[in-house]
Amino acid sequence: MDSVSLSEVTITRRTHLVEGSRAISSSVSNTKSQYVYGESLAATADSGYKMNGVNLKNRTLFGSVKERLLLDAYDDEYGGVVVDHGKLPSNPNVFTSMLRNSLSDWRRKGKKGIWLKLPVEQSELVPIAIKEGFEYHHAEKGYVMLTYWIPEMEPCMLPANASHQVGVGGFVLNQHKEVLVVQEKYCTSSNTGLWKLPTGFINESEEIFSGAVREVKEETGVDTEFLEVIAFRHAHNVAFEKSDLFFICMLKPLSDKIIIDDLEIKAAKWMPLEEYVEQPMIRGDKMFKRVIEICEARLRHRYCGLSPHRLISSFDGRPSSLYYNVVDDDQDHSHSTCSANIYE
Template structure:
């Protein structure tokens, strides 16, 4: 009678196999009456119809439950990027054990398809999956307020996944009225706090914001003055300026459309219209090589001896939205008319 029992090792390791599931159910539910007790090992005895059947049923149910959970998620949903990789945006909660199984199956599948980089966008509510991803070889690429981007390189070759954005963009606004007075501010915070230095309104370009829009916005926020963007006069690049990132700073020329000043008290201590000569004569300005270059450029523009770069709305074959190309519009018109 014992020879008719399925081998335990095959039964438990093959619970996913329909043949063994069917055989097991037939054994349990049909008329093979086994002896009431059977020895397992040396000293342990269990009733076949009660404990043994319960052990088998529990193992099958547990195995089928895990199987169903993996099948429900199958492989991670992904889209192809333009460089031979895939992008995954997770959203549904998943326990770590199941997630690792699905992740490994997905990476194996992508490897068979000769995919390279894997990008996984992890929303903040799935933060519990960060540790499993890191343990599987993923690393941080960048973070935003609502998600963390992790990446993985499948091939044995060196990774060609590009680094996170390397620069931030700032603007400084040269705003001059008809009296040759420039709009200047004293800052309530930052490096110039408490120095008494008067400077151009400055700020950081926001995500998705154009340089020309940012310059007008910063002037309005800091001083309350409305203005119109004219040109980019010059720009400066520096490195390791903000959390190890580089910085691009654009000096912009704007035309004032109003004159009344209303300072933003949170960041700005004071603001006023000041004769350009008085602004340029400040000791701090005189000792700064960079600021002296900027002042010389502004003076050349005032004298009509310098032409900056004006924004021209344009489009591309690669993007649907409009964007600005900054160019010397006067020189371009002269070239086209010749």
């Protein structure tokens, strides 16, 4: 039996048969009926309940039928519910009925936050859910996530959408004290002609260190090895009111031939560090000036950045990258890279 083909029928005394989307017979004025697709449901005074002519003498069996009038969902660990987006009904009318039934059921059970993920192929269901009180949480290329907070006397405790975007910049310095720089094809008029570090955004589930190596490779064709996070910047209201984390990474060049990505890069070259610093835009920017000072201090072993160390937490059993560095570790000398020559 298709779980989207049934809806609840409240019966008293007389037989009421629902088939398709119309009532075959009804003789009690207080009968409540919701439209049904594809199945027949009946109740009799002497036999209890019938479905498609089959007696359901046990109310437990009828209860199992009622459960199929609800959206498929599972409980989360915070007292809420996550709707199974892979089992949503395709008919908007059926979805409306099942959503209302489900909300009533979740409210009766004391559930709190509801997560409803609607695939782009079923975007026609979005206005229905919004009308029932759901709110937009976030959207991705293939879906929209909606939420509903049931407790009226409690503040909503559902986590907000992601608040930050994460970017990386690659500071690549060769043995000739030349830094790898690019000119972007598309930039603001104030940045026209500026030679800058290769930069970009981290992909979903991508590490900071691998993202920096990837961005440099994509924009310039130069292979590199990640060394350290030299510093990171935290800024707000950067893009569509989102905050920004920008990690400046020191990378060791493994090749020197430049092959630019002409879709986004106008030019790329190895520029003497002194010439790079003397650019008016760089020289007049306190943050970039400080970044160069930090990188130079690292080259002279007067500064130590952050290196990733893969660890597994007992809380979730997942491997994570913990970024840190120590000047000296008697138990594990591999933790200390501050005194190492980055070009060895």
